[in-house]
Amino acid sequence: MDVSDDVVASFGEIFESAPSDSQTPTRFSGFIENYLKIFGEKRESVGTRLNRLRAGVSKLTETRDGEVSCVSLLRREVPQRVGELVELLRGKETRNVAGGKNDLKAAMQTAAVENENVVFVIEDYQVLSESFLEMLNSVLSSGDVPGLFSPQEFDQFGNALRDLASQQGYTRDLYSFFSYKVHQNLHVAIIANVDSDCFVKNLTANPAFYKQANVLWNESWSKRTLVQIPKLLLKSKGMDVSDDIVVSFGEIFESAPPDSQTPTRFSVFIENYLKIFGEKRESVGTRLNRRAGVSKLTETRDGKKSKK
Incomplete structure:
Protein backbone atom coordinates (compact mmCIF):
# COMPACT_ATOMS: atom_id res chain seq x y z
CA MET A 1 0.00 0.00 0.00
CA ASP A 2 1.30 3.41 -1.00
CA VAL A 3 -0.31 6.03 1.29
CA SER A 4 0.37 9.68 2.03
CA ASP A 5 2.28 10.92 5.06
CA ASP A 6 -0.97 12.41 6.40
CA VAL A 7 -2.60 8.97 6.51
CA VAL A 8 0.44 7.48 8.24
CA ALA A 9 0.50 10.29 10.82
CA SER A 10 -3.22 9.85 11.50
CA PHE A 11 -2.63 6.35 12.92
CA GLY A 12 -0.57 7.80 15.73
CA GLU A 13 -3.00 10.67 16.33
CA ILE A 14 -5.99 8.32 16.58
CA PHE A 15 -4.07 5.95 18.87
CA GLU A 16 -3.03 8.78 21.18
CA SER A 17 -6.68 9.87 21.52
CA ALA A 18 -7.56 6.48 23.06
CA PRO A 19 -7.66 5.98 26.87
CA SER A 20 -4.19 5.81 28.42
CA ASP A 21 -4.59 2.20 29.58
CA SER A 22 -5.32 1.17 25.97
CA GLN A 23 -2.18 2.74 24.50
CA THR A 24 -0.05 -0.38 24.40
CA PRO A 25 2.20 -1.50 21.52
CA THR A 26 0.13 -4.68 21.11
CA ARG A 27 -3.11 -2.75 20.73
CA PHE A 28 -1.49 -0.31 18.31
CA SER A 29 -0.40 -3.23 16.12
CA GLY A 30 -3.90 -4.71 16.38
CA PHE A 31 -5.41 -1.36 15.41
CA ILE A 32 -3.30 -1.22 12.22
CA GLU A 33 -4.07 -4.86 11.37
CA ASN A 34 -7.81 -4.19 11.72
CA TYR A 35 -7.46 -1.18 9.44
CA LEU A 36 -5.70 -3.29 6.81
CA LYS A 37 -8.39 -5.96 7.07
CA ILE A 38 -11.27 -3.50 6.71
CA PHE A 39 -9.48 -1.61 3.94
CA GLY A 40 -8.90 -4.85 2.05
CA GLU A 41 -12.55 -5.88 2.36
CA LYS A 42 -13.77 -2.48 1.17
CA ARG A 43 -11.32 -2.40 -1.72
CA GLU A 44 -12.40 -5.88 -2.79
CA SER A 45 -16.06 -4.83 -2.58
CA VAL A 46 -15.48 -1.72 -4.69
CA GLY A 47 -13.40 -3.70 -7.16
CA THR A 48 -16.17 -6.27 -7.52
CA ARG A 49 -18.73 -3.55 -8.19
CA LEU A 50 -16.52 -1.93 -10.81
CA ASN A 51 -15.86 -5.27 -12.49
CA ARG A 52 -19.58 -5.93 -12.63
CA LEU A 53 -20.10 -2.58 -14.29
CA ARG A 54 -17.28 -3.16 -16.77
CA ALA A 55 -18.59 -6.64 -17.57
CA GLY A 56 -21.78 -5.14 -18.92
CA VAL A 57 -20.13 -2.47 -21.01
CA SER A 58 -19.51 -3.46 -24.60
CA LYS A 59 -17.89 -0.24 -25.70
CA LEU A 60 -16.94 3.14 -24.29
CA THR A 61 -17.73 6.58 -25.56
CA GLU A 62 -14.96 8.40 -27.34
CA THR A 63 -14.05 11.71 -25.77
CA ARG A 64 -12.29 14.76 -27.05
CA ASP A 65 -8.57 14.79 -26.47
CA GLY A 66 -7.96 16.37 -23.09
CA GLU A 67 -11.61 16.51 -22.08
CA VAL A 68 -11.83 16.74 -18.31
CA SER A 69 -13.96 14.08 -16.65
CA CYS A 70 -14.23 14.79 -12.96
CA VAL A 71 -17.66 13.67 -11.82
CA SER A 72 -19.68 10.68 -12.88
CA LEU A 73 -23.35 10.55 -11.94
CA LEU A 74 -24.57 6.97 -12.26
CA ARG A 75 -28.23 6.22 -11.56
CA ARG A 76 -27.44 2.86 -10.07
CA GLU A 77 -25.00 0.04 -10.46
CA VAL A 78 -25.60 -2.27 -13.41
CA PRO A 79 -26.80 -5.63 -12.03
CA GLN A 80 -24.40 -8.55 -12.15
CA ARG A 81 -26.64 -10.52 -14.51
CA VAL A 82 -26.12 -7.89 -17.19
CA GLY A 83 -23.54 -8.83 -19.75
CA GLU A 84 -25.48 -9.45 -22.89
CA LEU A 85 -25.81 -5.86 -24.05
CA VAL A 86 -25.05 -2.43 -22.76
CA GLU A 87 -25.41 0.43 -25.19
CA LEU A 88 -23.75 3.76 -24.64
CA LEU A 89 -24.16 7.12 -26.24
CA ARG A 90 -21.97 7.35 -29.29
CA GLY A 91 -19.11 9.78 -28.67
CA LYS A 92 -19.28 12.70 -31.06
CA GLU A 93 -17.29 15.89 -31.40
CA THR A 94 -20.48 17.87 -31.88
CA ARG A 95 -23.95 17.08 -30.67
CA ASN A 96 -27.24 18.74 -31.46
CA VAL A 97 -30.49 18.33 -29.58
CA ALA A 98 -32.07 16.22 -32.33
CA GLY A 99 -29.16 13.79 -32.31
CA GLY A 100 -29.27 13.56 -28.53
CA LYS A 101 -33.00 12.83 -28.60
CA ASN A 102 -32.54 10.03 -31.12
CA ASP A 103 -29.81 8.43 -29.01
CA LEU A 104 -31.93 8.70 -25.88
CA LYS A 105 -34.98 7.26 -27.64
CA ALA A 106 -32.94 4.30 -28.89
CA ALA A 107 -31.61 3.64 -25.38
CA MET A 108 -35.08 3.88 -23.83
CA GLN A 109 -36.55 1.56 -26.45
CA THR A 110 -33.83 -1.04 -25.89
CA ALA A 111 -34.34 -0.83 -22.12
CA ALA A 112 -38.13 -1.16 -22.26
CA VAL A 113 -39.04 -3.18 -25.36
CA GLU A 114 -36.02 -5.51 -25.46
CA ASN A 115 -35.92 -5.65 -21.65
CA GLU A 116 -32.16 -5.20 -21.55
CA ASN A 117 -30.03 -3.10 -19.24
CA VAL A 118 -28.61 -0.05 -20.96
CA VAL A 119 -25.98 2.40 -19.77
CA PHE A 120 -26.48 5.81 -21.35
CA VAL A 121 -23.22 7.75 -21.00
CA ILE A 122 -22.87 11.40 -21.88
CA GLU A 123 -20.18 13.99 -21.18
CA ASP A 124 -21.03 17.59 -20.47
CA TYR A 125 -19.35 18.89 -23.63
CA GLN A 126 -21.85 16.87 -25.69
CA VAL A 127 -24.80 18.71 -24.15
CA LEU A 128 -25.61 21.79 -26.20
CA SER A 129 -29.01 22.52 -24.68
CA GLU A 130 -30.44 22.77 -21.18
CA SER A 131 -33.58 21.06 -22.48
CA PHE A 132 -31.59 17.87 -23.05
CA LEU A 133 -30.46 17.85 -19.42
CA GLU A 134 -34.09 18.31 -18.43
CA MET A 135 -34.95 15.19 -20.44
CA LEU A 136 -32.28 13.19 -18.61
CA ASN A 137 -33.58 14.54 -15.31
CA SER A 138 -37.06 13.35 -16.27
CA VAL A 139 -35.78 9.89 -17.22
CA LEU A 140 -34.00 9.55 -13.89
CA SER A 141 -37.07 10.69 -11.96
CA SER A 142 -39.82 8.72 -13.67
CA GLY A 143 -38.48 6.77 -16.64
CA ASP A 144 -40.46 9.02 -18.94
CA VAL A 145 -39.91 12.08 -21.14
CA PRO A 146 -43.30 13.57 -22.06
CA GLY A 147 -43.67 14.04 -25.81
CA LEU A 148 -40.38 12.36 -26.72
CA PHE A 149 -42.10 9.54 -28.62
CA SER A 150 -44.84 10.37 -31.09
CA PRO A 151 -47.99 8.15 -31.08
CA GLN A 152 -46.84 6.63 -34.37
CA GLU A 153 -43.40 5.76 -32.97
CA PHE A 154 -44.95 4.22 -29.87
CA ASP A 155 -47.34 2.13 -31.98
CA GLN A 156 -44.40 0.64 -33.90
CA PHE A 157 -43.17 -1.26 -30.85
CA GLY A 158 -46.49 -1.40 -29.00
CA ASN A 159 -47.19 -5.07 -29.80
CA ALA A 160 -43.79 -6.24 -28.57
CA LEU A 161 -44.19 -4.15 -25.43
CA ARG A 162 -47.68 -5.57 -24.86
CA ASP A 163 -46.36 -9.13 -25.11
CA LEU A 164 -43.65 -8.37 -22.56
CA ALA A 165 -46.18 -6.79 -20.19
CA SER A 166 -48.37 -9.88 -20.49
CA GLN A 167 -45.44 -12.18 -19.75
CA GLN A 168 -44.61 -10.22 -16.61
CA GLY A 169 -48.23 -10.01 -15.45
CA TYR A 170 -48.40 -6.21 -15.68
CA THR A 171 -52.03 -5.06 -15.58
CA ARG A 172 -51.81 -1.28 -15.89
CA ASP A 173 -51.72 0.72 -19.15
CA LEU A 174 -48.99 0.14 -21.73
CA TYR A 175 -47.31 3.54 -21.42
CA SER A 176 -46.87 3.23 -17.66
CA PHE A 177 -45.29 -0.19 -18.29
CA PHE A 178 -42.90 1.44 -20.76
CA SER A 179 -41.89 4.03 -18.15
CA TYR A 180 -41.54 1.33 -15.52
CA LYS A 181 -39.15 -0.73 -17.70
CA VAL A 182 -37.13 2.36 -18.66
CA HIS A 183 -36.73 3.30 -15.02
CA GLN A 184 -35.75 -0.27 -14.21
CA ASN A 185 -33.29 -0.95 -17.04
CA LEU A 186 -31.88 2.40 -18.19
CA HIS A 187 -28.80 3.55 -16.27
CA VAL A 188 -27.67 7.12 -16.92
CA ALA A 189 -24.05 8.18 -16.40
CA ILE A 190 -23.26 11.88 -16.75
CA ILE A 191 -19.58 12.81 -16.80
CA ALA A 192 -19.16 16.44 -15.82
CA ASN A 193 -16.38 18.92 -15.19
CA VAL A 194 -16.64 20.33 -11.67
CA ASP A 195 -14.74 23.45 -12.76
CA SER A 196 -17.37 24.31 -15.35
CA ASP A 197 -19.34 27.51 -14.77
CA CYS A 198 -22.54 25.53 -15.42
CA PHE A 199 -21.85 22.66 -13.03
CA VAL A 200 -23.70 23.97 -9.96
CA LYS A 201 -26.42 25.53 -12.10
CA ASN A 202 -27.10 22.23 -13.89
CA LEU A 203 -27.26 20.29 -10.62
CA THR A 204 -29.61 22.83 -9.06
CA ALA A 205 -31.92 22.81 -12.08
CA ASN A 206 -31.96 19.00 -12.30
CA PRO A 207 -32.25 17.57 -8.77
CA ALA A 208 -32.54 13.97 -9.98
CA PHE A 209 -28.86 14.16 -10.89
CA TYR A 210 -28.01 13.85 -7.20
CA LYS A 211 -31.24 12.55 -5.63
CA GLN A 212 -31.54 9.58 -7.98
CA ALA A 213 -27.84 8.99 -8.58
CA ASN A 214 -24.63 7.81 -7.02
CA VAL A 215 -22.10 10.62 -7.22
CA LEU A 216 -18.53 9.47 -7.89
CA TRP A 217 -16.08 12.30 -7.31
CA ASN A 218 -12.70 12.24 -8.98
CA GLU A 219 -10.99 15.49 -8.08
CA SER A 220 -7.52 14.39 -9.10
CA TRP A 221 -5.87 12.13 -11.64
CA SER A 222 -3.68 9.12 -10.95
Whole structure:
Protein backbone atom coordinates (compact mmCIF):
# COMPACT_ATOMS: atom_id res chain seq x y z
CA MET A 1 0.00 0.00 0.00
CA ASP A 2 1.30 3.41 -1.00
CA VAL A 3 -0.31 6.03 1.29
CA SER A 4 0.37 9.68 2.03
CA ASP A 5 2.28 10.92 5.06
CA ASP A 6 -0.97 12.41 6.40
CA VAL A 7 -2.60 8.97 6.51
CA VAL A 8 0.44 7.48 8.24
CA ALA A 9 0.50 10.29 10.82
CA SER A 10 -3.22 9.85 11.50
CA PHE A 11 -2.63 6.35 12.92
CA GLY A 12 -0.57 7.80 15.73
CA GLU A 13 -3.00 10.67 16.33
CA ILE A 14 -5.99 8.32 16.58
CA PHE A 15 -4.07 5.95 18.87
CA GLU A 16 -3.03 8.78 21.18
CA SER A 17 -6.68 9.87 21.52
CA ALA A 18 -7.56 6.48 23.06
CA PRO A 19 -7.66 5.98 26.87
CA SER A 20 -4.19 5.81 28.42
CA ASP A 21 -4.59 2.20 29.58
CA SER A 22 -5.32 1.17 25.97
CA GLN A 23 -2.18 2.74 24.50
CA THR A 24 -0.05 -0.38 24.40
CA PRO A 25 2.20 -1.50 21.52
CA THR A 26 0.13 -4.68 21.11
CA ARG A 27 -3.11 -2.75 20.73
CA PHE A 28 -1.49 -0.31 18.31
CA SER A 29 -0.40 -3.23 16.12
CA GLY A 30 -3.90 -4.71 16.38
CA PHE A 31 -5.41 -1.36 15.41
CA ILE A 32 -3.30 -1.22 12.22
CA GLU A 33 -4.07 -4.86 11.37
CA ASN A 34 -7.81 -4.19 11.72
CA TYR A 35 -7.46 -1.18 9.44
CA LEU A 36 -5.70 -3.29 6.81
CA LYS A 37 -8.39 -5.96 7.07
CA ILE A 38 -11.27 -3.50 6.71
CA PHE A 39 -9.48 -1.61 3.94
CA GLY A 40 -8.90 -4.85 2.05
CA GLU A 41 -12.55 -5.88 2.36
CA LYS A 42 -13.77 -2.48 1.17
CA ARG A 43 -11.32 -2.40 -1.72
CA GLU A 44 -12.40 -5.88 -2.79
CA SER A 45 -16.06 -4.83 -2.58
CA VAL A 46 -15.48 -1.72 -4.69
CA GLY A 47 -13.40 -3.70 -7.16
CA THR A 48 -16.17 -6.27 -7.52
CA ARG A 49 -18.73 -3.55 -8.19
CA LEU A 50 -16.52 -1.93 -10.81
CA ASN A 51 -15.86 -5.27 -12.49
CA ARG A 52 -19.58 -5.93 -12.63
CA LEU A 53 -20.10 -2.58 -14.29
CA ARG A 54 -17.28 -3.16 -16.77
CA ALA A 55 -18.59 -6.64 -17.57
CA GLY A 56 -21.78 -5.14 -18.92
CA VAL A 57 -20.13 -2.47 -21.01
CA SER A 58 -19.51 -3.46 -24.60
CA LYS A 59 -17.89 -0.24 -25.70
CA LEU A 60 -16.94 3.14 -24.29
CA THR A 61 -17.73 6.58 -25.56
CA GLU A 62 -14.96 8.40 -27.34
CA THR A 63 -14.05 11.71 -25.77
CA ARG A 64 -12.29 14.76 -27.05
CA ASP A 65 -8.57 14.79 -26.47
CA GLY A 66 -7.96 16.37 -23.09
CA GLU A 67 -11.61 16.51 -22.08
CA VAL A 68 -11.83 16.74 -18.31
CA SER A 69 -13.96 14.08 -16.65
CA CYS A 70 -14.23 14.79 -12.96
CA VAL A 71 -17.66 13.67 -11.82
CA SER A 72 -19.68 10.68 -12.88
CA LEU A 73 -23.35 10.55 -11.94
CA LEU A 74 -24.57 6.97 -12.26
CA ARG A 75 -28.23 6.22 -11.56
CA ARG A 76 -27.44 2.86 -10.07
CA GLU A 77 -25.00 0.04 -10.46
CA VAL A 78 -25.60 -2.27 -13.41
CA PRO A 79 -26.80 -5.63 -12.03
CA GLN A 80 -24.40 -8.55 -12.15
CA ARG A 81 -26.64 -10.52 -14.51
CA VAL A 82 -26.12 -7.89 -17.19
CA GLY A 83 -23.54 -8.83 -19.75
CA GLU A 84 -25.48 -9.45 -22.89
CA LEU A 85 -25.81 -5.86 -24.05
CA VAL A 86 -25.05 -2.43 -22.76
CA GLU A 87 -25.41 0.43 -25.19
CA LEU A 88 -23.75 3.76 -24.64
CA LEU A 89 -24.16 7.12 -26.24
CA ARG A 90 -21.97 7.35 -29.29
CA GLY A 91 -19.11 9.78 -28.67
CA LYS A 92 -19.28 12.70 -31.06
CA GLU A 93 -17.29 15.89 -31.40
CA THR A 94 -20.48 17.87 -31.88
CA ARG A 95 -23.95 17.08 -30.67
CA ASN A 96 -27.24 18.74 -31.46
CA VAL A 97 -30.49 18.33 -29.58
CA ALA A 98 -32.07 16.22 -32.33
CA GLY A 99 -29.16 13.79 -32.31
CA GLY A 100 -29.27 13.56 -28.53
CA LYS A 101 -33.00 12.83 -28.60
CA ASN A 102 -32.54 10.03 -31.12
CA ASP A 103 -29.81 8.43 -29.01
CA LEU A 104 -31.93 8.70 -25.88
CA LYS A 105 -34.98 7.26 -27.64
CA ALA A 106 -32.94 4.30 -28.89
CA ALA A 107 -31.61 3.64 -25.38
CA MET A 108 -35.08 3.88 -23.83
CA GLN A 109 -36.55 1.56 -26.45
CA THR A 110 -33.83 -1.04 -25.89
CA ALA A 111 -34.34 -0.83 -22.12
CA ALA A 112 -38.13 -1.16 -22.26
CA VAL A 113 -39.04 -3.18 -25.36
CA GLU A 114 -36.02 -5.51 -25.46
CA ASN A 115 -35.92 -5.65 -21.65
CA GLU A 116 -32.16 -5.20 -21.55
CA ASN A 117 -30.03 -3.10 -19.24
CA VAL A 118 -28.61 -0.05 -20.96
CA VAL A 119 -25.98 2.40 -19.77
CA PHE A 120 -26.48 5.81 -21.35
CA VAL A 121 -23.22 7.75 -21.00
CA ILE A 122 -22.87 11.40 -21.88
CA GLU A 123 -20.18 13.99 -21.18
CA ASP A 124 -21.03 17.59 -20.47
CA TYR A 125 -19.35 18.89 -23.63
CA GLN A 126 -21.85 16.87 -25.69
CA VAL A 127 -24.80 18.71 -24.15
CA LEU A 128 -25.61 21.79 -26.20
CA SER A 129 -29.01 22.52 -24.68
CA GLU A 130 -30.44 22.77 -21.18
CA SER A 131 -33.58 21.06 -22.48
CA PHE A 132 -31.59 17.87 -23.05
CA LEU A 133 -30.46 17.85 -19.42
CA GLU A 134 -34.09 18.31 -18.43
CA MET A 135 -34.95 15.19 -20.44
CA LEU A 136 -32.28 13.19 -18.61
CA ASN A 137 -33.58 14.54 -15.31
CA SER A 138 -37.06 13.35 -16.27
CA VAL A 139 -35.78 9.89 -17.22
CA LEU A 140 -34.00 9.55 -13.89
CA SER A 141 -37.07 10.69 -11.96
CA SER A 142 -39.82 8.72 -13.67
CA GLY A 143 -38.48 6.77 -16.64
CA ASP A 144 -40.46 9.02 -18.94
CA VAL A 145 -39.91 12.08 -21.14
CA PRO A 146 -43.30 13.57 -22.06
CA GLY A 147 -43.67 14.04 -25.81
CA LEU A 148 -40.38 12.36 -26.72
CA PHE A 149 -42.10 9.54 -28.62
CA SER A 150 -44.84 10.37 -31.09
CA PRO A 151 -47.99 8.15 -31.08
CA GLN A 152 -46.84 6.63 -34.37
CA GLU A 153 -43.40 5.76 -32.97
CA PHE A 154 -44.95 4.22 -29.87
CA ASP A 155 -47.34 2.13 -31.98
CA GLN A 156 -44.40 0.64 -33.90
CA PHE A 157 -43.17 -1.26 -30.85
CA GLY A 158 -46.49 -1.40 -29.00
CA ASN A 159 -47.19 -5.07 -29.80
CA ALA A 160 -43.79 -6.24 -28.57
CA LEU A 161 -44.19 -4.15 -25.43
CA ARG A 162 -47.68 -5.57 -24.86
CA ASP A 163 -46.36 -9.13 -25.11
CA LEU A 164 -43.65 -8.37 -22.56
CA ALA A 165 -46.18 -6.79 -20.19
CA SER A 166 -48.37 -9.88 -20.49
CA GLN A 167 -45.44 -12.18 -19.75
CA GLN A 168 -44.61 -10.22 -16.61
CA GLY A 169 -48.23 -10.01 -15.45
CA TYR A 170 -48.40 -6.21 -15.68
CA THR A 171 -52.03 -5.06 -15.58
CA ARG A 172 -51.81 -1.28 -15.89
CA ASP A 173 -51.72 0.72 -19.15
CA LEU A 174 -48.99 0.14 -21.73
CA TYR A 175 -47.31 3.54 -21.42
CA SER A 176 -46.87 3.23 -17.66
CA PHE A 177 -45.29 -0.19 -18.29
CA PHE A 178 -42.90 1.44 -20.76
CA SER A 179 -41.89 4.03 -18.15
CA TYR A 180 -41.54 1.33 -15.52
CA LYS A 181 -39.15 -0.73 -17.70
CA VAL A 182 -37.13 2.36 -18.66
CA HIS A 183 -36.73 3.30 -15.02
CA GLN A 184 -35.75 -0.27 -14.21
CA ASN A 185 -33.29 -0.95 -17.04
CA LEU A 186 -31.88 2.40 -18.19
CA HIS A 187 -28.80 3.55 -16.27
CA VAL A 188 -27.67 7.12 -16.92
CA ALA A 189 -24.05 8.18 -16.40
CA ILE A 190 -23.26 11.88 -16.75
CA ILE A 191 -19.58 12.81 -16.80
CA ALA A 192 -19.16 16.44 -15.82
CA ASN A 193 -16.38 18.92 -15.19
CA VAL A 194 -16.64 20.33 -11.67
CA ASP A 195 -14.74 23.45 -12.76
CA SER A 196 -17.37 24.31 -15.35
CA ASP A 197 -19.34 27.51 -14.77
CA CYS A 198 -22.54 25.53 -15.42
CA PHE A 199 -21.85 22.66 -13.03
CA VAL A 200 -23.70 23.97 -9.96
CA LYS A 201 -26.42 25.53 -12.10
CA ASN A 202 -27.10 22.23 -13.89
CA LEU A 203 -27.26 20.29 -10.62
CA THR A 204 -29.61 22.83 -9.06
CA ALA A 205 -31.92 22.81 -12.08
CA ASN A 206 -31.96 19.00 -12.30
CA PRO A 207 -32.25 17.57 -8.77
CA ALA A 208 -32.54 13.97 -9.98
CA PHE A 209 -28.86 14.16 -10.89
CA TYR A 210 -28.01 13.85 -7.20
CA LYS A 211 -31.24 12.55 -5.63
CA GLN A 212 -31.54 9.58 -7.98
CA ALA A 213 -27.84 8.99 -8.58
CA ASN A 214 -24.63 7.81 -7.02
CA VAL A 215 -22.10 10.62 -7.22
CA LEU A 216 -18.53 9.47 -7.89
CA TRP A 217 -16.08 12.30 -7.31
CA ASN A 218 -12.70 12.24 -8.98
CA GLU A 219 -10.99 15.49 -8.08
CA SER A 220 -7.52 14.39 -9.10
CA TRP A 221 -5.87 12.13 -11.64
CA SER A 222 -3.68 9.12 -10.95
CA LYS A 223 -0.01 9.02 -11.91
CA ARG A 224 -0.90 6.77 -14.83
CA THR A 225 -3.40 9.34 -16.11
CA LEU A 226 -0.86 12.13 -15.70
CA VAL A 227 1.29 10.19 -18.17
CA GLN A 228 -1.46 9.17 -20.59
CA ILE A 229 -3.05 12.61 -21.00
CA PRO A 230 0.06 14.46 -22.26
CA LYS A 231 1.01 11.47 -24.40
CA LEU A 232 -2.39 11.54 -26.14
CA LEU A 233 -2.41 15.31 -26.55
CA LEU A 234 1.12 15.44 -27.94
CA LYS A 235 0.38 12.56 -30.30
CA SER A 236 -2.75 14.34 -31.57
CA LYS A 237 -0.52 17.26 -32.57
CA GLY A 238 1.89 14.98 -34.43
CA MET A 239 4.60 15.26 -31.77
CA ASP A 240 6.69 12.19 -30.99
CA VAL A 241 8.51 12.84 -27.72
CA SER A 242 10.48 10.67 -25.31
CA ASP A 243 8.93 9.07 -22.24
CA ASP A 244 11.06 11.33 -20.02
CA ILE A 245 9.38 14.44 -21.42
CA VAL A 246 5.93 12.89 -21.03
CA VAL A 247 6.61 11.95 -17.40
CA SER A 248 7.99 15.43 -16.67
CA PHE A 249 4.54 16.97 -17.24
CA GLY A 250 3.15 15.05 -14.27
CA GLU A 251 6.20 15.77 -12.12
CA ILE A 252 6.00 19.52 -12.76
CA PHE A 253 2.24 19.48 -12.13
CA GLU A 254 2.64 17.65 -8.81
CA SER A 255 5.18 20.26 -7.68
CA ALA A 256 2.51 22.99 -7.91
CA PRO A 257 0.49 24.07 -4.84
CA PRO A 258 -2.22 21.49 -3.95
CA ASP A 259 -5.09 23.90 -4.67
CA SER A 260 -3.74 24.32 -8.21
CA GLN A 261 -3.54 20.60 -8.96
CA THR A 262 -6.88 20.27 -10.73
CA PRO A 263 -7.48 18.28 -13.94
CA THR A 264 -8.52 21.44 -15.76
CA ARG A 265 -5.28 23.24 -14.93
CA PHE A 266 -3.27 20.20 -15.99
CA SER A 267 -4.97 20.30 -19.39
CA VAL A 268 -4.34 24.04 -19.64
CA PHE A 269 -0.69 23.48 -18.67
CA ILE A 270 -0.23 21.03 -21.55
CA GLU A 271 -2.10 23.27 -23.98
CA ASN A 272 0.15 26.20 -23.03
CA TYR A 273 3.19 24.01 -23.61
CA LEU A 274 1.89 23.07 -27.06
CA LYS A 275 1.16 26.70 -27.87
CA ILE A 276 4.60 27.94 -26.78
CA PHE A 277 6.33 25.00 -28.46
CA GLY A 278 4.45 25.69 -31.70
CA GLU A 279 5.36 29.38 -31.63
CA LYS A 280 9.03 28.63 -30.91
CA ARG A 281 9.19 25.97 -33.61
CA GLU A 282 7.68 28.36 -36.13
CA SER A 283 10.13 31.09 -35.09
CA VAL A 284 13.12 28.75 -35.38
CA GLY A 285 11.85 27.46 -38.72
CA THR A 286 11.57 31.00 -40.06
CA ARG A 287 15.11 31.81 -38.92
CA LEU A 288 16.46 28.62 -40.51
CA ASN A 289 14.71 29.41 -43.78
CA ARG A 290 16.18 32.91 -43.75
CA ARG A 291 19.63 31.53 -42.99
CA ALA A 292 19.28 29.00 -45.81
CA GLY A 293 18.28 31.82 -48.16
CA VAL A 294 21.24 33.94 -47.12
CA SER A 295 23.58 30.95 -47.57
CA LYS A 296 22.19 30.40 -51.06
CA LEU A 297 22.75 34.05 -51.98
CA THR A 298 26.28 33.90 -50.56
CA GLU A 299 27.05 30.78 -52.60
CA THR A 300 25.71 32.45 -55.75
CA ARG A 301 27.78 35.58 -55.11
CA ASP A 302 30.94 33.59 -54.44
CA GLY A 303 30.33 31.57 -57.59
CA LYS A 304 30.11 34.71 -59.70
CA LYS A 305 33.34 36.05 -58.16
CA SER A 306 35.23 32.85 -58.95
CA LYS A 307 34.09 32.98 -62.58
CA LYS A 308 35.45 36.49 -62.91
